[in-house]
Amino acid sequence: MIKAVHLALVFWVLSIFLSGCSKNEKLIVGFADAQKARIGVMTGSTGEAVAAKRFPKAQVKSFDDIMDAVAAIKSGQLDAIITLFPAALQVSKKNPELRILPEPLDFEDTAIAVRKDNDQLLATVDRIVAALKADGTLADMEKRWLKPDLSPYQELDVVPLRQGKILKIGVSATREPFSFVDDHGRVSGFDGELARIIAVKLQRPVEFFNMKFMALIPALQSGKVDLIISGMTATSERKKTVNFTQPYFANKQVMLVRKPAVAPLSTVSDRSELSTLNSLKGKRICVLPGSAGEMAARQKFSGSQFQVFTAAADAALAITTNKADAFVYDKSVLLNLAEKNPELMILDQAVDKLEVAAALRKDNTALLSEMNKALQSLKQEGELQRLRTKWVDTKYTATPQLQPAKAVHTSGVLRMGTCANLEPFSFQSNGIITGLDRELSQLLGERLNKKIEIIDMNFEALIPALQSGKIDFALSNFNVTEERKKLINFSVPYITNDISVLVRKTGSSATTAAPSFFSDLVTSFQSNIIHEMRYLLILDGLKTTVVISVFATLFGTLLGALICFMRMAKSRLLSAPARLYIAILRGTPVLVLLMLIFYVVFASINISPVIVAVIAFGMNFGAYTAEIFRTGIEGVEKGQTEAGISLGFTRTSTFLHIVLPQMVRRILPVYKGEFISLVKMTSIVGYIAVQDLTKASDIIRSRTFDAFFPLVMVAILYFLISWTLMQSLEYLERITDPKYKKRKAGRA
Known part of the structure; x- marks a missing residue:
């Protein structure tokens, strides 16, 4: 037992050190950088075809699940992952060191x-x-x-x-x-x-x-x-x-990459230097994906380290906690952030000046013309200036009320896309979307005699939503740029704004301490085991693994004995099928056998996948144990069988009382090894919808994206299962040993 514990501890320590090992990392900031990169895709997904088409010279590696690919990119074994946007979004939310490149690789229909x-x-x-x-x-x-x-x-x-x-x-x-x-x-x-x-x-x-x-x-x-x-x-x-x-969802293939390594924390004296645009070069700059601020920042500060966030509030938090140095974005939004965070300030010098307009699909020229007329009318009436004064130029403590909508006859619906986390343009207050863009959409609806349906989505999803027809137009502080004009149309501008920089004020400080290994361990245990009672998944998976292992072993042992009897029979009618069975089963991968039995043999029968797993593993185990039994029997001298018969024993009694005990003692070491292999092979039953121990860890990792803790935990549990079952076989080995029986009799 002590040796086993020592081995487990050694395995744990090795896992810790090996988990930190990584290969040379390649930083990808655009698709051009990924042409010869190591790219991960999901097996059987459309991402495989996209990777082969867009990056023919890249090293493409397939993974069964997204969390395995995430573990690979975090450990430096991959440079990028191509996957669908929803999965990439979830990964980026739970792994701050990863980000989604703003430009989609392809658009797809999910059905x-x-x-x-x-x-x-x-x-x-x-x-x-x-x-x-x-x-x-x-x-x-x-x-x-x-x-x-x-x-x-x-x-x-x-x-x-x-x-x-x-x-x-x-x-x-x-x-x-x-x-x-x-x-x-x-x-x-x-x-x-x-x-x-x-x-x-x-x-x-x-x-x-x-x-x-x-x-x-x-x-x-x-x-x-x-x-x-x-x-x-x-x-x-x-x-x-x-x-x-x-289709029920308009999807897109995107590329997930590592963010640039975070530079050492800036000191207070460094912070005081961030007073001009030139002082930002080489610093850690926050941007929102696909925004005009990102384009301007990458052009102006090309040597800097960019950190991509999906929400402006998250970027501001990164600056206040000293994880970033600056945030480049629309000044109207930055003013609101600075108002709510007294330790932040906006640099006087603007990065760029851009117009804000409504975005429309390229082929929707009729709506573009109507919207331009409505905006011109609102401008002449002073409504656009009123909106700017109300929402942008005035420092409000309580959220302003939307202007009451006029009762007008509507002839149809216009779907408007917006990103409701960009105060003061579009944001949530008291459970509803409000802001300058929301009130402007209300005025446009009155002018166009249309009911406006608001659809809240991520900012980077707005252009794809326009192109796919999911929305008719977008009002979301959309800056007019030449790049965007290639993809969509813009209305006449309804506001002009600066692209500015948000930094921490001189003298502000933030302290961060790296968590210790044990605090990380406690955190991992909490998130992977305790949170949402995930230990129940482990217990259910453990029970399933033990059930399959034990019953497959029993079935395989009995089947192996039968095949061994047929294999050793003198009649070719019995021995030939047994030889063929052994050859086929030993030459067929267990995963292929498992899927053939589930999807082909029992295709028309409603049978539990657990029973199918027991049958498949039992059949495979039986093919190997049949040969193990045969070798053990042939290892007993034939003269002993003849002697038993001469003494008056029947052939069956001779086998049971003379040959079998010796055969069992001879084969147990090999039988134990084959049994342990069966326990480990059960980890593939997830392919036929069985939630075993490995599948339980996959489910947990898909929620937490913690590669280390769930895998090491499952490895230890497999070890404990194997060790416990091994002890029972070793006990059987001892009681069949004549020397053990003599020692026991002597003590008695």
Whole structure:
């Protein structure tokens, strides 16, 4: 036991040191830097095709889940990750050292997959998706699930029926916020909520099958699931094998990269030098992705270290805590931040002066013309100046009230996109969106006789939303730039603003202390085990792993004995099939065998995946134990069998009382090794929607993105399982040893 503990401690220490080892890191600030980079993609995802097309000279590495790729990029084994925006957004929120490049790689449609021969279900679900899109349900879901911060999700309480034909949903629940396992152990997220809504409308109970993403389509084709609702892109290749509904989400492929290394903390004397634009060169500068401030900052301060944030408040916090030196953005927003943070100030010299206008789709010239007329009219009436005075030039302590809307006849709806975290232009107050842009949209609606529907989204998502037709126009402090004019149209400007710099005042100081190893360990334990009662996932996974291991061993041992009997029979009718079985099973990878049995052999049978795992591992174990048994039997001299028969024993009695005890003692060391291999091989059962120990760690890592603690914890648990079961086999080895029996008899 002491030796085992020592080995575990050595393994733990080695893991700590090895986790800190990394390869040469390549800093990527644009797609040009990634041409020969090490890029991670998800296995079976459209990101693989995007990487091959856009970066043919890059080293592309495939991962089963996003958290594995995140662990690789954080340890320096990758330079970038290509994945869908929702997953990248969640990763960047939980890993401040990573950021999303502002320009998308590709645009995609996310849809629900249905089996080719199930046209009736396809038509029904398609109508449901269309209705959810028309009544604004999908837009509301997108707002609630794809948030720029880590505040709690607001999930609708959708309760499907408990009786009736079960609607089986295939998911890969390690892709928060689209699909993940919540603190109650159930599948949640955008896709989880959508699946429950569809089940309610179909008046059917719902059951989720959580599996690897690459296993979803085989599960659908074999009838193991009815629908795939797991952020799947409707590609032409996939359409050859499955059908898709109309899209329920306009997605995009983006690149996730490391942020530049943070420079050493500035001292108070350094801070006093940040009084001019020239003093900012080489400093740590905050920007918002895709903003005019980012473009101006990268052009003006090319040698600086840029830190990308999704919210202006987060950038201000980075400056106050001394994790950054400056924030380049629209002066109107910076004024508000400086007002709320007395230790911050705005430099007198502006970086640039830009116009702010409404953004519209390139082909929507009719709306552009109408909006320009309305803005010109508002300018002549003095309304634009009134809005600027009210929201920008006046220092308000309480949020100003929106001007009451006039009762006008509306003829249609205009969907307006905005990023509601940019006070004073667009922000949340008392649960509603308010600000200059919100009040301006109200005035535009009155002039155009249209009802304005506000859609809140991330700033970097506004242009893709315009291009895909999800919104008709955007009012969100949009600065007019030449780069943006290539993608979208702009109205006449309704305000002119400076791009300015926010810094800490001279004499302000911030102190930060690096957390100790033990405090990190406590934090990791809290977030990975205690938070949201995640230890229940570990306990459930542990139970599943033990059940599969024990029953597969028992089944495989009995099967191996039968195959051994056939293999040693003199009749070729028995020995030939046994030889063939052993050759095929030993030459087939266990994962392939597992998926063949689940998706092909039992395709039309509703059988528990745990039972399938026991059968598959038992069959594989039986092929190896059959040869182990044969070797053990042949190791006993044939003369002993003949002697037993001569003494009056039957052949069966001779085997049971003379050959078997010797055979067991001979084979136990090899049998133990094969048994330990089986326990470790059970880690692949996640491919057939079994939540074992490894799958539980995957689910936890998909929420916390902590690569070290969950993996080391699971490794130790596998060791404890193997060690405990090994002790039982060693006890069996001792009681079958004649010397042990003699010693025990002597003591008696």
